[in-house]
Amino acid sequence: MSSADRISDQRREKLAELRQQGVDPFFNLFKPSHSIDRIKEQYEPLGGPELEGLDQNFRLAGRLMLLREFGKASFCHIQDGSGERLQAYVQRQVVGEEAFALFKKLDLGDIVGFEGTLFRTRTQELTLAVKSLTLLTKSLKPLPEKYHGLTDVETRYRQRYLDLMVNPQVREVFAKRSAIIRLVRQFLEGRGFLEVETPMMQPIPGGATARPFITHHQALDMTLYLRIAPELYLKRLVVGGLERVYEINRNFRNEGLSIQHNPEFTMLEFYQAYATYEDLMTLTEELVAYVAQNLLGTLKITYQGQEIDLTPPWRRLDLRESLTAVGGIPPEVVRDREALVALAKKEGVTLRAGEGYGRALTKLFDLMVEVHLQQPTFILGYPLETSPLSRKNDTDPEVVDRFELFIASREMANAFSELNDPDDQRQRFEQQLAAHQAGDEEMPHALDEDFVNALEHGLPPTAGEGIGIDRLVMLLTDSPSIRDVILFPQLRPER
RNA sequence: GGGCCGUUAACUCAGUCGGUAGAGUAUCUGCCUUUUAAGCAGAGAGUCGUUGGUUCGAAUCCAACACGGCCCA
DSSP states (O other): OOHHHHHHHHHHHHHHHHHHTTOOTTOOOOOOSOOHHHHHHHHTTSOHHHHHTSOOOEEEEEEEEEEEEOSSEEEEEEEOTTSOEEEEEEEHHHHOHHHHHHHHHOOTTOEEEEEEEEEEOTTOOEEEEEEEEEEEEOOOSOOOBTTTBOOOHHHHHHTHHHHHHHOHHHHHHHHHHHHHHHHHHHHHHHTTOEEOOOOSEESSOOSSOSOOOEEEETTTTEEEEEOSOSHHHHHHHHHTTOOEEEEEEEEEOOOOOOSSOOSEEEEEEEEEETOOHHHHHHHHHHHHHHHHHHHHSOSEEEETTEEEEOOSSOEEEEHHHHHHHTTOOOHHHHHOHHHHHHHHHHTTOOOOTTOOHHHHHHHHHHHHTGGGOOSOEEEEEEEGGGOTTBOBOSSOTTEEEEEEEEETTEEEEEEEEBOOOHHHHHHHHHHHHHHHHTTOTTSOSSOOHHHHHHHHHOOOSEEEEEEEHHHHHHHHHTOSSGGGTSSSOOOOOOO
């Protein structure tokens, strides 16, 4: 028999024994009086005599993480929902024969309730002197190793509960994730943005260029697509008069997995009427600085060993200029449409039907510029060809009023002044439709007539932006992989 | 889709040139009332990812596959 099976069997035997003795191994009537983080915060500064003078009982509940047993006494550590651990001291002469016998039967991983007083040991460790104990939940499986914890990444993702139990830094990352989203909401609420929820299941998936997931509604007998972006719905709301809206929610894209991509990911999108993409550059600087300052207390952060300064204002760079200034492509090549397309092909870029200079610009940017953009940088002057929802620039109709933000070589945000000319929008949708019919599955399969209809009612001049929340969390928690900031990242099924 | 790396006890990891599978933690037994990854003595625990192949003999060499990681498309 394997040791895992044997441990499990032994614990089930203990479970049966406990029940026979009238002990409920899943007892549910224990109310802790304190959390361990509060105990530490409040009582860590106190010395031994002060603690003993307290004359106060504490009821603590948590998981047994470590045991050091002696003949007639034991030290153990319990960890509670705060993620903190506290040492407890259980003595036979204090808790009595019966309770001590029960304690001796407990296993690492069991959830217990302790009641007792605080004191300091010889080595001055804050410790609970247990007067009475209650088994709250029997654990039937062994805990990972107490010192090295759980390092196997596959097990950490598949059994995140174990990861959270034994790797405290994981809990911290997800606590920070929650704080980041809370700060983003605070910032936007402070500027009069209204949080909304728009459909995750859409009949025509729009607002981005990506292959969607397909599902089916039985009662309506219709095909629905998990949304690739909320954009077209949020702009309908601006047409309706909700002039500042935002949504933080999941998008779904039917793509491969990577260190930066999970098929479901969290996106912030917001729209502000009577603003332009230039206003949003300022807003983005302020938003990211607000979140970082309140989360970390500084705007100078380290990401994977690289110092990054988030202090506004950030560098602004034209896409074509960046190819020369950062990518090292001679300006005469950047200007020459044919030469640039030739260079793109030489660098291994494949251009599909209808794609040319614009696509070559953005692909060469991805290859030769992006990797060098460590410090926050807005890239401007995106080609019309790759921006079907953006407003054309008034002076240069080849480009649109759009920026993307790069930090630590990653695209963090994408924003533009919205196209609100319904006829222009219809034409661009028709081009996308033609591309879909030519086999491009990343293009929408149908023309969103209702969205065009909404524009015909009049979308006020508006600017909108999307910020990848997972990537922002990666940046602010110094996490190398998107899997480190998503609790249950997508994996292949185990076999 | 392509390349490279990994997969050995529940966990963390060794395993030499192809020759009976190892350690620490955890578990079990005994001792132990202020320990700090507690200590001491002993015990049990393995489909070496899977399937084939080479070989007298495979954790080890070869192939395919699975899962994971990284890089590229």
